[in-house]
Amino acid sequence: MTETVEIFEVGPRDGLQNEPRDIAVADKVALVDCLSRAGFRRIECASFVSPKWVPQMASSAEVLAGIRRERGVSYAALTPNMKGFEAAMAAKADEVAIFGSASEGFSRANINASIDESLNRFRPVAEAALARGVKVRGYVSCVVECPYYGKVAPDGVARVVAALRDMGCYEVSLGDTIGRGTPEAVEAMLAAVLDEVPAAQLAGHFHDTAGRALDNVEVSLVRGLRVFDAAVGGLGGCPYAPGAAGNVATEVLAARLADLGYDTGLDMGIVQEAAQMARAMRG
Numbered sequence: 001m002t003e004t005v006e007i008f009e010v011g012p013r014d015g016l017q018n019e020p021r022d023i024a025v026a027d028k029v030a031l032v033d034c035l036s037r038a039g040f041r042r043i044e045c046a047s048f049v050s051p052k053w054v055p056q057m058a059s060s061a062e063v064l065a066g067i068r069r070e071r072g073v074s075y076a077a078l079t080p081n082m083k084g085f086e087a088a089m090a091a092k093a094d095e096v097a098i099f100g101s102a103s104e105g106f107s108r109a110n111i112n113a114s115i116d117e118s119l120n121r122f123r124p125v126a127e128a129a130l131a132r133g134v135k136v137r138g139y140v141s142c143v144v145e146c147p148y149y150g151k152v153a154p155d156g157v158a159r160v161v162a163a164l165r166d167m168g169c170y171e172v173s174l175g176d177t178i179g180r181g182t183p184e185a186v187e188a189m190l191a192a193v194l195d196e197v198p199a200a201q202l203a204g205h206f207h208d209t210a211g212r213a214l215d216n217v218e219v220s221l222v223r224g225l226r227v228f229d230a231a232v233g234g235l236g237g238c239p240y241a242p243g244a245a246g247n248v249a250t251e252v253l254a255a256r257l258a259d260l261g262y263d264t265g266l267d268m269g270i271v272q273e274a275a276q277m278a279r280a281m282r283g
């Protein structure tokens with residue numbers, strides 16, 4: 001029987017958050033609606049962060065209000081603190097994500113907190129979500145390298161992953177935020193993380209700056225990971241990771257997974273349509 005790999009679509013959030021021009025809500029809604037028809041089970045389409053920090057995501061509530069919700073699809077939102085969580089609940093996000101970093105430099109630049117301060121900020125978010133029956137995903141950024149502090153130690157990554165697991169995150173996504181990880185570095189990082197958390201609770205989140213994202217997916221597959229984040233059209237980058245390129249493109253990742261014999265359950269014609277729409281949104 002063919003084995004399944006899930007692509008968690010992050011294009012409407014990670015893909016678009018870095019775009020400098022103001023993208024119309026109707027265009028964002030059309031993109032999410034197209035993705036909803038493609039067969040994704042989870043689509044990250046909102047981010048309740050400070051509009052001063054990430055202006056493109058200021059329309060997140062309008063996007064969630066405008067989309068046509070497909071049965072069985074979870075529409076996810078980033079929530080860095082309680083203010084963001086309450087806004088996500090008001091907008092009826094289906095699940096939320098707290099996002100930390102394995103590097104102090106990126107943590108400070110991205111969310112204005114040290115790693116430990118950020119974990120203390122996330123704890124009440126996770127508690128409130130779980131109390132309402134809302135699933136919480138975790139992200140750890142800079143799992144191999146930081147744009148400010150360079151190489152990141154694998155055991156530091158494992159520590160933050162374990163903290164997010166302890167808060168009740170059902171899955172922790174491992175972010176090569178600047179997309180410069182080599183398969184060797186990703187292997188070493190995974191070895192440390194897998195000592196703490198099983199592969200079934202992990203996802204790979206590879207940006208593709210150095211063109212190694214697919215190789216990094218492959219070493220992760222060998223280690224047992226079966227969920228990967230990707231963005232249609234390969235859009236994106238993080239505003240606080242200078243020079244970082246977009247996520248691995250969903251259509252490219254899905255094709256590679258098919259070549260490797262994995263089933264993603266996606267309708268590739270609709271994925272291509274969404275990729276076209278996403279590319280047209282690029283400034």
Ligand code: HMG
Pocket residue numbers: 014017047048049050051053054078080081083084085099110111112139140141142174175176177205207237238239240
């Ligand atoms: P801060 O300035 O320390 O926050 O920012 P604060 O609590 O001191 O509040 C300052 C102001 O922000 C106040 O407004 C708050 O109301 C407002 P003012 O009184 O000045 O008018 N504020 C908010 N507004 C809306 N929603 C909120 C919120 N919280 C406070 N939730 C904060 C801390 C976390 C808010 C800020 O640093 C921030 O918004 N950072 C977000 C950065 C971001 O979104 N980065 C991109 C996503 S992460 C990523 O892309 C990586 C990932 O893809 C994985 C990977 O690739 O590695 C996930």
Ligand code: MG
Pocket residue numbers: 014175177205207238247
């Ligand atoms: Mg990212």
